[in-house]
Amino acid sequence: MSLRHAVLGLLAAQPASGYDLLKTFQSSLANVWPATQSQLYGELARLADSGLVEVRTEGPRGRKEYEITDAGRRELRHWILEVEPERVRRSDTLLRAFLLGSVEPEHALDFLQGRATAADERHAELRALAASTPWGQGDLSVYGRITLEWGLRFSAMQREWADWAAGQIAAASPAVQQKPR
Amino acid sequence: MSLRHAVLGLLAAQPASGYDLLKTFQSSLANVWPATQSQLYGELARLADSGLVEVRTEGPRGRKEYEITDAGRRELRHWILEVEPERVRRSDTLLRAFLLGSVEPEHALDFLQGRATAADERHAELRALAASTPWGQGDLSVYGRITLEWGLRFSAMQREWADWAAGQIAAASPAVQQKPR
DNA sequence: GAGGACATGTAATCCGTTACATGATTCA
DNA sequence: TGAATCATGTAACGGATTACATGTCCTC
Structure with missing residues (x-):
């Protein structure tokens, strides 16, 4: 369940669309937590369903800009500070x-x-x-x-x-x- | 697709049943490549289907002792020496x-x-x-x-x-x- | 007006986890 | 005879990957 927190973490820094996030996942985050386009759009929809993010504006070409909510910030903080990280299991x-x-x-x-x-x-x-x-x-x-x-x-x-x-x-x-x- | 090779690797050392292998996966291998009972029995069936292992003997309580085949040894060797390992991706x-x-x-x-x-x-x-x-x-x-x-x-x-x-x-x-x- | 970048979405498949289910054998 | 161990199998679910599918906008 960490993709969810990666997305929340990026949106905590600034609002962005799925497409924007995808570029981050393919560049800097590719070395830390890679994710595909499919996964990303699905996760954004699920995050919106659970109220952790919201669509802030809809732009041209169906662009949806997402923004983190207060509940999202709480969840992110909780995950970072209070959930014990899993060990790297498989190499x-x-x-x-x-x-x-x-x-x-x-x-x-x-x-x-x-x-x-x-x-x-x-x-x-x-x-x-x-x-x-x-x-x-x-x-x-x-x-x-x-x-x-x-x-x-x-x-x-x-x-x-x-x-x-x-x-x-x-x-x-x-x-x-x-x-x- | 590495569980398959972990199983082949163990069977290359000695024939064993799913139950035997499970104990190894829960002890020494748990630190390297953990696997559950479900996964293991499924993988053994698939390995047998593709001819990389064979049932050598059937014992009491439905015990099936598996043995690696020549094709299995070739596949194992190929994987270890010629397939580029994947980097650890997510932490x-x-x-x-x-x-x-x-x-x-x-x-x-x-x-x-x-x-x-x-x-x-x-x-x-x-x-x-x-x-x-x-x-x-x-x-x-x-x-x-x-x-x-x-x-x-x-x-x-x-x-x-x-x-x-x-x-x-x-x-x-x-x-x-x-x-x- | 054509091509490239922008933008989102769905389907199929595989792997891993958890849980459920069942039965045989051994030994105290 | 009852409990522990041996032994295998299946089902449900979720996450990750690949491929498919579609449409819009901008710029040359």
């Missing part, structure tokens, strides 16, 4: 790591080295994003940076973990030479 | 962080301090799990440790990030005192 990469025993050690090493490279690439991508973002003075700037920093730290951690894990496998399989980087 | 915590601008800075600080505590608790939980696990000599031991290490590093990273983020907010809101720990 594709981690599942593969768990199952690496079913391939030969040299292929396990290849996998981990691939993960190290992918983590580096992700890190570079986020660094580029940070550099190209016109960071202003507002809240969005402070919290956007904090969110991005999480991504940088996460990808750095993945890189270091993959290197460490490759070392562990090399140590456990003396016959296998770890390829030099 | 409840990160979405809240992104939206923290909609609450007062002192509550944003509370949130981040709560995350720091939760990360510490998770870290301790995983340390306890590592200590209480009878690590043997096999593959499961090597790859289980590697997976657990990821969790330890992840929770450590979250803790450090939450502390750093709290510092950023305190700096951006000079009026707000960061509570001492």
Whole structure:
């Protein structure tokens, strides 16, 4: 049920149409909570039904500009501060790591080295994003940076973990030479 | 489509019934790729339909012991080594962080301090799990440790990030005192 | 007037969760 | 004989993804 709160959070900053929100979900939010057009319009309708948002104005081409209501603000605040976040549950990469025993050690090493490279690439991508973002003075700037920093730290951690894990496998399989980087 | 590969991966190590697999999904795998009983029995039926596993023996109480087939092993190997893992897409915590601008800075600080505590608790939980696990000599031991290490590093990273983020907010809101720990 | 951007909506399908339902075997 | 465990299956519901469908407005 977090898409609902993502939408409320965006509308808490400023009124917007589904189309406006969609652009945000495809750009900055794509790295945090991606959502599709279908989902978004459906969620807006449901939010309006439950009184957490309202149509403020209807514009050309059927444009509906939504505004958060007081009930919506209360719900958002409650969710952020009082609902315990769920842990990240599933990671594709981690599942593969768990199952690496079913391939030969040299292929396990290849996998981990691939993960190290992918983590580096992700890190570079986020660094580029940070550099190209016109960071202003507002809240969005402070919290956007904090969110991005999480991504940088996460990808750095993945890189270091993959290197460490490759070392562990090399140590456990003396016959296998770890390829030099 | 990863539950399918989690099941194949477990059956690659040894034949098992749905009931056996369920216990694994509720213990060690719960930290990596949780799955419910419903899901599991459904997936086993689908895997058998597509010829990736086979019923090896039928035991008492309708027990069906499944075995991976050659086609299943090929599919597993292909998935582990040749299918690019998906990035972790959604994090409840990160979405809240992104939206923290909609609450007062002192509550944003509370949130981040709560995350720091939760990360510490998770870290301790995983340390306890590592200590209480009878690590043997096999593959499961090597790859289980590697997976657990990821969790330890992840929770450590979250803790450090939450502390750093709290510092950023305190700096951006000079009026707000960061509570001492 | 044609093309692109704006703008919303619906349908099909898949995956995951919760709950319901049923029955067999073992052991105290 | 009754409780616990073993064992499998189905149904209902909600969220996410992809694809389909339609129409309007602006600008060149």
